[in-house]
Amino acid sequence: MAPKVLISDKLSAAAVQIFKDRGIEVDFQPDLGKDKDKLAEVIGNYDGLAIRSATKVTEAILEKATNLKVIGRAGIGVDNVDKEAASKKGVIVMNTPFGNMITTAEHAIAMMFAVARQIPEASASTHAGKWEKSKFMGVELTGKTLGVIGAGNIGGIVCNRAQGLKMKVVAYDPFLGEEKAKKMGVEKVELEELLTRADFITLHVPLTEQTKNILSAENLAKTKKGVRIINCARGGLVDEAALAELLKSGHVAGAAFDVFSEEPAKENPLFNLPNVVCTPHLGAATTEAQENVALQVAEQMSNYLLDGAVENALNMPSMSAEEAKVMGPWVSLAGHIGNFIGQLTDEPINAINILYDGTASGMNLAALNCSVIAGILKKANPDVNLVSAPVVAKERGIQISTTSQEKSGTFDGYIKVTISTPERERSCAGTVFSDGKPRFIQIKGINIDAEVGEHMLYTTNNDVPGIIGTLGGVLGKHGMNIANFTLGRAGAGGQAIAIAYLDEKANAEAMAELRDSGLFEQIRPLEFTLA
Helix, strand or coil: CCCEEEECCCCCHHHHHHHHHCCCEEEECCCHHHCHHHHHHHHHHCCEEEECCCCCECHHHHHHCCCCCEEEECCCCCCCECHHHHHHHCCEEECCCCCCHHHHHHHHHHHHHHHHHCHHHHHHHHHCCCCCCCCCCCCCCCCCEEEEECCCHHHHHHHHHHHHCCCEEEEECCCCCHHHHHHHCCEECCHHHHHHHCCEEEECCCCCCCCCCCECHHHHHCCCCCEEEEECCCCCCECHHHHHHHHHHCCEEEEEECCCCCCCCCCCCCCCCCCEEECCCCCCCCHHHHHHHHHHHHHHHHHHHHHCCECCECCCCCECHHHHHHHHHHHHHHHHHHHHHHHHCCCCCCEEEEEEEEHHHHCCHHHHHHHHHHHHHCCCCCCCCCCCHHHHHHHCCCEEEEEEECCCCCCCEEEEEEEECCCCEEEEEEEECCCCCEEEEEECCEEEEEECCCEEEEEEEECCCCHHHHHHHHHHHCCCCEEEEEEEECCCCCEEEEEEEECCCCCHHHHHHHHHCCCCCEEEEEECCCC
16 A cells, blocks of 8 residues: 655645655645644544644644654754654654755855845945945955854855855864864864854854853853854854844944744844844745755655655664665564563563674664664554654663674674663574574574564473473464474573474463473563564
8 A cells, every 4th residue: 555645835846746756645735734723633644744844743743643654844944843742653753954055055155245244234225215335334254264153064065155255264063073174174163262263153053952042141242342143043042132232232243143033033132233134034945945855855755655764864863775675684683683572571671782793783773773672662562663662762761782893603793682670681682694584593692593483482491301392292282383493402401492483373272281381481472573
């Protein structure tokens, strides 16, 4: 059955066609996002939701989204999506961070020119029939120092454009390495130094707890007298009231803002001040950018719904279509190992350690981690998936740790998962054979070779005669056929395990008879969902 996608905001016809060309059923209702009640009424019918900024995806909407798997935002900002509620619901939230990078960077440069030469005020004055040539004395950009806060995708383009204007660029970004800074031709500095040196300051960071009010009243007071400040990133990065006072006092010579702490901005401390340029969040408002992000979100959502590729997700590790093809068997294996341990564990889990060996260590470990965690938690929470699993684990206080190592044994690569509970440690390891099928290769430190089946039976016992006969006899008596059977032991007369791959689900009568035999320490029927 083809996936169904709802487009509830305005998207280009070309984006709609991408869904159709990929065989996805698409429902284009560009005004539906404005009607939250109607959206809540129909959202349960769709696998995907494509939006811009008009649709508000709240917790209440998500509660009704019983089939929803992915939300695609055509643009960078996802303030209109409750990401936490989406994660708990197991819904991937994607954005399109690259489709409007150039457009937003160009707008920041344009705003810098506008405030340097007081272009809006000069234009208004000239339109009014005045000729106030001496009133609008500007400054050159050439030779000035531009302080860039956030030298990522958009900030990096601004740095490049500013260098073309013969500006000296200093950048503050905790994630910018010295080597990368050299390649970019910028000087990496701490925020304090940037504030005291920059003639112009432009912001290009997301709004987080760490960046909120990064230009606070205290930091604004540290800036160089005559500085001009540009914000085309996110409202809330600058204390607008404090900036207004510094503009009035003349300490700050000008400001250019495209974003505000409250939007739509009907009133703001910066409005109607001299040499303050304001635009209504136009950073991405070009024909090219709007088309780019629409096409990009359609491709990303299609790739996920059809191939499992995760691109530009905000609440799950990204995995390209190529990675998804190569990693598919390993993602399944990770889930099966986690599911095996989860089905055997009845007490609360304190910690999960995941060891990646050889080939597995070079893969997308974040995605594999999600699969392991989801598998472990599935017994207690059947609705958990790769998106919601880390959230659920965090809520339960489960500590997650990951270890990687080079090839250390017979297999080219394997995954080993160990959990800790108040009562015990439990471990299981597995690998993917050349046929693409996952195998369990070690349980409780005992080596085995067990193919994963939909219906399985796991037993533990002391290594004594009669185990195989009892298992085969009891299962045969109750009409249960064994498709595959694996034994392993720690040593002669020591602890032993058996895994039977059954053609059908184990019945209660057979399990009761095996328990009554007194030969087994543990008997667990197991169920696995196979791709």
